[in-house]
Amino acid sequence: MFTLNIKTWKLLPSTPPCFSNRNLPSSSSTFTTVTMQNPPPSKPRRKSSYGTSRKSILRKSFKQEQVTFTAPFSDEPHVAIIGGGISGLLCAIYLDKRGVRSTVFDTGIHGLGGRLGTRVIDANDKHSLIFDHAAQFFTVNDSSFAQLVNAWVDKGLVKEWLGTVGELHNGGEFLPILPSTPRYIATNGMRFLADSLLSETRLVNVERPCWISKLEPFNGMWHLSENGKPCGKFDAIVIAHNGKCANRLLMTSGLPLVAKQMKRLELSSIWALLAAFEDPLPFPGNTGVPFEGAFVRGIDSVSWMGNNTKKLLAPQNDGPHCWTFLSTATYGKQNKVPQENIPTVTSSRVKEGMLEGVEAALGLSKGSLPKPSYTKLQLWGAALPTNTPGVPCIFDPFGRAGICGDWLLGSNIEAAALSGIALANHIADYIQSPGTDPGEFAVGLNQEFQPLEGHDIGQFPGLRSEEKMNEAQVYELAK
Ligand SMILES: Cc1cc2nc3c(=O)[nH]c(=O)nc-3n(C[C@H](O)[C@H](O)[C@H](O)COP(=O)(O)OP(=O)(O)OC[C@H]3O[C@@H](n4cnc5c(N)ncnc54)[C@H](O)[C@@H]3O)c2cc1C
Numbered sequence: 001m002f003t004l005n006i007k008t009w010k011l012l013p014s015t016p017p018c019f020s021n022r023n024l025p026s027s028s029s030t031f032t033t034v035t036m037q038n039p040p041p042s043k044p045r046r047k048s049s050y051g052t053s054r055k056s057i058l059r060k061s062f063k064q065e066q067v068t069f070t071a072p073f074s075d076e077p078h079v080a081i082i083g084g085g086i087s088g089l090l091c092a093i094y095l096d097k098r099g100v101r102s103t104v105f106d107t108g109i110h111g112l113g114g115r116l117g118t119r120v121i122d123a124n125d126k127h128s129l130i131f132d133h134a135a136q137f138f139t140v141n142d143s144s145f146a147q148l149v150n151a152w153v154d155k156g157l158v159k160e161w162l163g164t165v166g167e168l169h170n171g172g173e174f175l176p177i178l179p180s181t182p183r184y185i186a187t188n189g190m191r192f193l194a195d196s197l198l199s200e201t202r203l204v205n206v207e208r209p210c211w212i213s214k215l216e217p218f219n220g221m222w223h224l225s226e227n228g229k230p231c232g233k234f235d236a237i238v239i240a241h242n243g244k245c246a247n248r249l250l251m252t253s254g255l256p257l258v259a260k261q262m263k264r265l266e267l268s269s270i271w272a273l274l275a276a277f278e279d280p281l282p283f284p285g286n287t288g289v290p291f292e293g294a295f296v297r298g299i300d301s302v303s304w305m306g307n308n309t310k311k312l313l314a315p316q317n318d319g320p321h322c323w324t325f326l327s328t329a330t331y332g333k334q335n336k337v338p339q340e341n342i343p344t345v346t347s348s349r350v351k352e353g354m355l356e357g358v359e360a361a362l363g364l365s366k367g368s369l370p371k372p373s374y375t376k377l378q379l380w381g382a383a384l385p386t387n388t389p390g391v392p393c394i395f396d397p398f399g400r401a402g403i404c405g406d407w408l409l410g411s412n413i414e415a416a417a418l419s420g421i422a423l424a425n426h427i428a429d430y431i432q433s434p435g436t437d438p439g440e441f442a443v444g445l446n447q448e449f450q451p452l453e454g455h456d457i458g459q460f461p462g463l464r465s466e467e468k469m470n471e472a473q474v475y476e477l478a479k
Helices: 054-063 086-097 143-154 190-200 244-250 256-264 308-312 329-334 344-361 413-431 464-478
Strands: 031-034 066-069 078-082 101-105 118-121 129-132 158-160 165-169 173-176 184-186 204-207 214-218 221-226 229-234 236-239 270-277 293-297 304-307 321-326 374-380 394-396 401-403
Touching (some): 086 204, 101 229, 129 270, 129 321, 184 190, 244 256, 304 308, 394 413
Parallel strands (some): 165 293
Antiparallel strands (some): 031 066, 118 129, 158 184, 270 321, 293 304
């Protein structure tokens, strides 16, 4: 169990070493840049391109100079939150609760939510198709998250998932898992939960779709832009996304410590195959499958299968059966391609491999899985974190920049939510404590990373961790 009170976390020296010159007199502008220990000779900068290599991103991030803001915050501080996934949204909501204004920028074309993704096909049709295409359900461990979830339940945004979930072993053996804690789903699909969350806020603005491509410190404020188009100026920034995009954004931002932590993050890749079938999927013994969701074991290409129709629509719905099949991380790695440009040959191979995996998991004879009437394949190239610094958030008080996201604490919705809340409270504390040594507000900038245990699609109580422990015990016994 983790606590949200960051001040009780004694994880960092109060002043990171590279801030030792932070009291340099400020220039005519209201921020100063502090030179790192071994500054590179200044060379004319080459324009960065979308295809910047990881090596070059690393080099640039480590060599950039630290920005230090010295002016007081403006009278009505405004925070930019880059990323409208659950962590960014909760960060905005909790800033709002503390009286701090924010703008959430998100790339989502159909809605907010990021990896809380729901795809609806032919929404106006009686038999529209619906798929949660990343997060499937979530669990609750922390008491403050429990309070939040209870409020969502009261508003009808989420509900307990009472459908049967279990483990499906290669060949069709299904073992139900009795939940040790309730499983929750978003009533109308994950994305609609994300889209509803900001409805009661007063101080949150949303810019979507918007892809922030540059962060520039100037005259005591952060200036954001999207491909050269200005998107406003802000007192502080929150990076609520990760992966290649965040590395690129931080590469020349003046936040070397924040950039360094972001780059330590390692992420898996997962394929999502959405498939609709006219009839219930068969199961050995001529019955329909006896579950709504299953963690698949012993199949290379599939780690999860979930029936969205049963999970999200009324029992009397007689439309097609919409299934989400998620690959293993190993299969994701073996078949990794740029997610924005998937070669046809790869998509055909992956789709075939995953449908064969489903067939084998269900114990059906080769070629007997019914043909889906609709399929859509998607690659989550930055799917789930595989390592973590294990802190609720990262914050650089001199650069007035923070990071929130699932990976800071784990690999599930709860971890992302808690991280967003923690960063919001931390930023509000900082803004509302003028005169306090900024160094006291540094969090997570030097924290070491640890490997993350969990299932390929996240951490769920009583599942993978238990199994890993048993594997370790078996190893101990065998030695
Ligand atoms: C396939 C899959 C299955 C999963 N299943 C489960 C599950 O069943 N249960 C569970 O608890 N968890 C699950 N997870 C994990 C869960 O979805 C995540 O932990 C959680 O949603 C992460 O939220 P986040 O806010 O940290 O990040 P994200 O949801 O990734 O949000 C980041 C947002 O930032 C946006 N963005 C990125 N760059 C920019 C930019 N430059 N400008 C503006 N916006 C930008 C992105 O578009 C995105 O909307 C799953 C994840 C995947 C991929």
